[in-house]
Amino acid sequence: MKPKNCLIFGASGQIGRNLIRKLTKNNYKVTAVTRNLHQKGYLLKTQANPGYIDIVESSIFDENNLRELVKNADICINLIGILFEKGKNNTFININEKFPIFLASLCKEYNLKQFIHLSALGIEQAIDSKYAQSKLNAEKFIKENFKECTILKPSVVYSVDDNFTTKFMTILKILPFFPLYYNGKTKFMPIYCSDLTEIIYQVTDQNLKSITMECVGPQQITLKEILQKLLKSIDKKRLLIPTPLIIAKLVCLFSELLPKPLITNDQLKLLRYDNIPSGNYKTNFDLNFPSHANFDLELQKYSYMWKEAGQFSQIKNKN
Numbered sequence: 001m002k003p004k005n006c007l008i009f010g011a012s013g014q015i016g017r018n019l020i021r022k023l024t025k026n027n028y029k030v031t032a033v034t035r036n037l038h039q040k041g042y043l044l045k046t047q048a049n050p051g052y053i054d055i056v057e058s059s060i061f062d063e064n065n066l067r068e069l070v071k072n073a074d075i076c077i078n079l080i081g082i083l084f085e086k087g088k089n090n091t092f093i094n095i096n097e098k099f100p101i102f103l104a105s106l107c108k109e110y111n112l113k114q115f116i117h118l119s120a121l122g123i124e125q126a127i128d129s130k131y132a133q134s135k136l137n138a139e140k141f142i143k144e145n146f147k148e149c150t151i152l153k154p155s156v157v158y159s160v161d162d163n164f165t166t167k168f169m170t171i172l173k174i175l176p177f178f179p180l181y182y183n184g185k186t187k188f189m190p191i192y193c194s195d196l197t198e199i200i201y202q203v204t205d206q207n208l209k210s211i212t213m214e215c216v217g218p219q220q221i222t223l224k225e226i227l228q229k230l231l232k233s234i235d236k237k238r239l240l241i242p243t244p245l246i247i248a249k250l251v252c253l254f255s256e257l258l259p260k261p262l263i264t265n266d267q268l269k270l271l272r273y274d275n276i277p278s279g280n281y282k283t284n285f286d287l288n289f290p291s292h293a294n295f296d297l298e299l300q301k302y303s304y305m306w307k308e309a310g311q312f313s314q315i316k317n318k319n
Helices: 014-025 037-045 063-071 092-109 130-145 165-174 193-205 223-233 245-255 265-270 295-300 312-318
Strands: 005-009 029-034 053-057 075-078 114-118 150-154 177-181 211-215 239-243
Touching: 005 014, 014 029, 014 037, 014 193, 029 037, 037 053, 063 092, 075 092, 075 193, 092 114, 092 130, 114 130, 114 193, 130 150, 130 265, 150 193, 165 223, 177 223, 177 245, 193 211, 223 239, 223 295, 239 245, 245 265
Parallel strands: 005 029, 005 075, 029 053, 075 114, 114 150, 150 211, 177 239
Antiparallel strands: none
């Protein structure tokens, strides 16, 4: 039987790389789309079984290229999304809204068997956030115009390659204190990258359609608790200081001047709202796709890199 051709946008991210390994291991042919073949090509090749991956360089704004790619695919998976805006093109409207809307339209036009779109959890109430609004606009259009699509809404995704725990540990290692926005009470249900990858694979393999699923890990943790766990994991003691909103906004303004902001005003708005199931949709647990990874245990597997002794701290712990 000819393997199904799975077209993946956002293939070089932490979720994409794990997904490529999972799909090619199970005899799916993957076409991975990247903006920079020279920079990402070699890395992507190492993720797949030989002969089961094609790596294509293309801009997501190149309509002709996108048409050719979608036309030759059986399944399309969109993992692309940005958390902060940069420049004229990398805006929430272009990346989080217009691109998935156009992609869904192409999938419908060429009668693809499946279209899986990665959105975000906890955005329904965050109407004051441009990020949340762009994600919601895309979801609404896709559901109304391509009813057989599958939309996955994960909580914070963590792993050694994430931009969440690793960023926090880097800051916590350096600074003697850390600001607590909204007193650190925002709730999360972090999901390990491998667990989310397994869910996407099962959705693909079981050919599930016309569903919206909220994807969460097994533990509900506040932001303050997450920071405390990170500190414990890297053997650091830091002051966690509740920060007034006006000061938090000033910190965000300064952060936005950096090439990769630590936090933006839009992300600050998102922190007002819990990142847990809304109750509007079924979760991965409801649909028999439980996530098993324990946040503390998985964190221990890579947090040693932020300890003073680095990898040698593992030897010390064993002794």
